[in-house]
Amino acid sequence: MPGIDLINEIRRLxxxxxxxxxxxxADKVQVSRQTIIALESGRYAPSLVLAxxxxxxxxxxxxxxxxxxxxxxxxx
Amino acid sequence: xxxxEKHAWFNLGVLILALGLIGPTxxxxxxxxxxxxxxxxxxxxxxxxxxxxxxxxxxxxxxxxRQATRIAIWCYWLLFILAGFIAWLLCRSLETIPPFVIPLLxxxxxxxxxxxxxxxxxxxxxxxxxxxxH
Numbered sequence: 001m002p003g004i005d006l007i008n009e010i011r012r013l014x015x016x017x018x019x020x021x022x023x024x025x026a027d028k029v030q031v032s033r034q035t036i037i038a039l040e041s042g043r044y045a046p047s048l049v050l051a052x053x054x055x056x057x058x059x060x061x062x063x064x065x066x067x068x069x070x071x072x073x074x075x076x
Numbered sequence: 077x078x079x080x081e082k083h084a085w086f087n088l089g090v091l092i093l094a095l096g097l098i099g100p101t102x103x104x105x106x107x108x109x110x111x112x113x114x115x116x117x118x119x120x121x122x123x124x125x126x127x128x129x130x131x132x133x134x135x136x137x138x139x140x141x142r143q144a145t146r147i148a149i150w151c152y153w154l155l156f157i158l159a160g161f162i163a164w165l166l167c168r169s170l171e172t173i174p175p176f177v178i179p180l181l182x183x184x185x186x187x188x189x190x191x192x193x194x195x196x197x198x199x200x201x202x203x204x205x206x207x208x209x210h
Contacts (some may be wrong), residue, residue: 031134
C-alpha cells in the first residue's frame with residue numbers, strides 16, 4: 001500500500017543484546033534466517049504474532065521495536 | 077530449502093517424468109494408451125511428506141506460497157480461456173469434439189497450474205534469497 005511503511009529496530013536491538021546473530025533470533029522466534037533478513041531490510045512486514053515474539057525476545061514493547069511511518073495516518 | 081520448495085521440485089519432477097514418457101508411449105504402444113503416463117501425476121498426492129512436524133514453515137514462506145498461488149491461478153484462468161477459444165476454433169467444423177480433447181484440457185490445465193505454481197514458488201524463493209544476499 002502506498003504511503004505505509006513499517007520500520008524496525010531489530011538490527012540495533014540484536015547488537016545491543018550481545019550481538020545476537022540473525023540465526024539465533026530466527027531460532028528464538030521460530031522463523032527462518034531469511035525472514036529476519038527480510039524484516040531488517042524492511043522488505044517484509046511481520047504478522048502481529050511474530051512482531052510480539054520479537055519484542056518479547058528483546059524484552060521491549062512492540063512499538064519500541066516496530067514503528068509505523070504512515071504519512072496518511074499521522075500520530076496524534 | 078523450505079518444505080514448499082522441496083514440494084515444488086517434487087511436483088516438477090513428477091510432471092517432467094509424466095510428460096517425458098508421453099512421447100515414447102505414443103511411438104511404442106499401439107492404441108489410445110498415450111494418456112497413460114498422466115497417471116503418474118497421481119504421485120502428487122505424496123506431497124504432504126514434505127511437511128512433517130519438525131519442518132519449519134515460517135510466515136514469510138507462507139506469504140511467498142500465497143503469491144505463487146495467485147500467479148498460478150491468474151495464469152491458469154487466462155490460458156484456460158485461451159485454450160477454450162483455440163479448442164472452439166479447431167473443433168467448430170466437426171460434429172463432435174474428439175474424445176481426447178476433454179482429458180487433454182483437464183490434465184493439461186491441471187498440469188499447467190502445478191507447473192506455474194511450482195515454478196513461481198522456486199523463482200520467488202530464489203529471488204528472496206538473492207535479495208537477502210545483497
